[in-house]
Amino acid sequence: MSDEYVKVLFELEKEDEDYPPVDYERLWARPLGEGLFEIDNIPFFVRELSAGDVVAAQLGEGEVVFSKLVRESGSSTLRVIVFDETRVEDVRRRIQEFGCATELNVSKMLGVDVPPQVDLHAVRAWLMEEQSAGALEFEDACIRHDGSP
Structure with a gap:
């Protein structure tokens, strides 16, 4: 900085x-x-x-x-914990493919910035699938847009 x-x-x-x-x-x-x-x-x-x-x-x-x-910027913030450290970069890359920015905290926690032009519903749907499969856990930290780009 x-x-x-x-x-x-x-x-x-x-x-x-x-x-x-x-x-x-x-x-x-x-x-x-x-x-x-x-x-x-x-x-x-x-x-x-x-x-x-x-x-x-x-x-x-x-x-x-x-x-x-x-x-408010219009962006939403999600938090993701990836249980298997070897999958962190794969999860991060997939989230970034949606158009989101990510930051890594410690070794398994991601902060996710979802800009207003990104489909929040699609990002959350993918995270829910991964969560249901036991790969990660996520939470909504700040939801600012309805999810449609």
Whole structure:
């Protein structure tokens, strides 16, 4: 990342005592001025946020801290855990073939950005087939479009 990017700190709410496994997530963002930042990577744990969203944040204790969502990008975010590490790149490649961007966290967790022009229903249908086969598990982290391209 160039010097023009900053990390925005998001405090996470625990869904249960073990998840998410961290209390905070820091996301790369591009400063837009006047305390606004455009998120530039796919969230792994932050809910209801997608790449390209614009957020307001402020400097607090030496970090840029999220305060509120200002504008949605229209993208949706999915999270995928691939059970067999040897299949991660195959799953990732297939998701990218739909037109989605992916980021790998740890060795088996993918963050998936589904842009508004991508058929969300098709992506989710394929993931559901793979989930039914026991190959992976996925969740909707932020759904922003109805699924039709």
